[in-house]
Amino acid sequence: xxxxxxxxxxxxxxxxxxxxxxxxxxxxxxxxxxxxxxxxxxxxxxxxxxxxxxxxxxxxxxxxxxxxxxxxxxxxxxxxxxxxxxxxxxxxxxxxxxxxxxxxxxxxxxxxxxxxxxxxxxxxxxxxxxxxxxxxxxxxxxxxxxxxxxxxxxxxxxxxxxxxxxxxxxxxxxxxxxxxxxxxxxxxxxxxxxxxxxxxxxxxxxxxxxxxxxxxxxxxxxxxxxxxxxxxxxxxxxxxxxxxxxxxxxxxxxxxxxxxxxxxxxxxxxxxxxxxxxxxxxxxxxxxxxxxxxxxxxxxxxxxxxxxxxxxxxxxxxxxxxxxxxxxxxxxxxxxxxxxxxxxxxxxxxxxxxxxxxxxxxxxxxxxxxxxxxxxxxxxxxxxxxxxxxxxxxxxxxxxxxxxxxxxxxxxxxxxxxxxxxxxxxxxxxxxxxxxxxxxx
Numbered sequence: 001x002x003x004x005x006x007x008x009x010x011x012x013x014x015x016x017x018x019x020x021x022x023x024x025x026x027x028x029x030x031x032x033x034x035x036x037x038x039x040x041x042x043x044x045x046x047x048x049x050x051x052x053x054x055x056x057x058x059x060x061x062x063x064x065x066x067x068x069x070x071x072x073x074x075x076x077x078x079x080x081x082x083x084x085x086x087x088x089x090x091x092x093x094x095x096x097x098x099x100x101x102x103x104x105x106x107x108x109x110x111x112x113x114x115x116x117x118x119x120x121x122x123x124x125x126x127x128x129x130x131x132x133x134x135x136x137x138x139x140x141x142x143x144x145x146x147x148x149x150x151x152x153x154x155x156x157x158x159x160x161x162x163x164x165x166x167x168x169x170x171x172x173x174x175x176x177x178x179x180x181x182x183x184x185x186x187x188x189x190x191x192x193x194x195x196x197x198x199x200x201x202x203x204x205x206x207x208x209x210x211x212x213x214x215x216x217x218x219x220x221x222x223x224x225x226x227x228x229x230x231x232x233x234x235x236x237x238x239x240x241x242x243x244x245x246x247x248x249x250x251x252x253x254x255x256x257x258x259x260x261x262x263x264x265x266x267x268x269x270x271x272x273x274x275x276x277x278x279x280x281x282x283x284x285x286x287x288x289x290x291x292x293x294x295x296x297x298x299x300x301x302x303x304x305x306x307x308x309x310x311x312x313x314x315x316x317x318x319x320x321x322x323x324x325x326x327x328x329x330x331x332x333x334x335x336x337x338x339x340x341x342x343x344x345x346x347x348x349x350x351x352x353x354x355x356x357x358x359x360x361x362x363x364x365x366x367x368x369x370x371x372x373x374x375x376x377x378x379x380x381x382x383x384x385x386x387x388x389x390x391x392x393x394x395x396x397x398x399x400x401x402x403x404x405x406x407x408x409x410x411x412x413x414x415x416x417x418x419x420x421x422x423x424x425x426x427x428x429x430x431x432x433x434x435x436x437x438x439x440x441x
Contacts, residue, residue, distance in 0.1 A: 007135060021149050021196040025157040026115065029185060048266070053396035070124075071379050079205070081206065088123070153298070154301065159295040241435070251390070252422045254387070256420070301358035304359075323364070336348070
């Protein structure tokens, strides 16, 4: 018997998604400033993508396993997804706090690996929780509210080093040492990450499995790691057609954003500000500014998600067309970075990127959730993450360096042209999705 799910209020959906604020603090600090840390510790620009490789590799392994395990977890007091929220929060908090204190490249790369693995433990169960708790008619609304919270986290976290500098915290240091402004920012981010996830745990209840007897039988019959891996691979081989088509959209989208996270700091500090010496005040001021511009895409994604949340709560939306237009807008934003002549224009460029980011964090999950069995929501959300991490792995193993030099030339700013081209291809790939259940509420 299918369990009737009640429509939830905005604030109930807000509470169950609030932990994403902390998760995004972690991702925004990681995405905005790990390349800065790598450069400070002596990394060559072309080596930066390879130093990032541990993050997507970890997601490839962790998320399907965590999704599978959370589908098979139930406790009357602690629920199904919440135990994973808590474990991930504790580990992420520790890793985020210590990352900027790395004294060697291998330590920074290791810190990034631990941080990303820990955040992944919490993140996919949050995606599954929306599908667990909300009726089909509120799925788009729920994922958009998550995106609203993510936008807030992206904007605040991306600006933290700049804010610390404005408060008088030094943003320069001797060669090979990360500035105090970045260390303070990561420390604040660690506290926000833990507190926000704890808030969701304390304010949100979960539904029990629809058929507890069947749940217990399946749980008892499928014990051991090999049984779990076998089921994960079986679900990969039988994934819904919509998921495969969304995979192509995700591939181009996340290749583009990985390119931005890896190269935005070296590309913009060099091309726009003419600063390359990581010990100089000019470079560190420029790097703070890059964080500020990256914050713009988070801020715009927040407002775009706010508009979408209002629209999705009132009328039916065409998810496919909305995602198509949003991704193309973001692609144009990346391409414009190459052509601007004044730094302030970067706010316009990243505003367009923010439109794409808001859509990436909501529409694919809303389209997928209508095509997946509820009892397999966690494992499929984890498997869906493969289409996020595989392009990042390819990019980290030399894909970015090869493509931007082949297509556009040696200058590092050409990475933004590559990101824009890929995001436009991602938008056009939405035309392959024809299942009305996926494209409409």
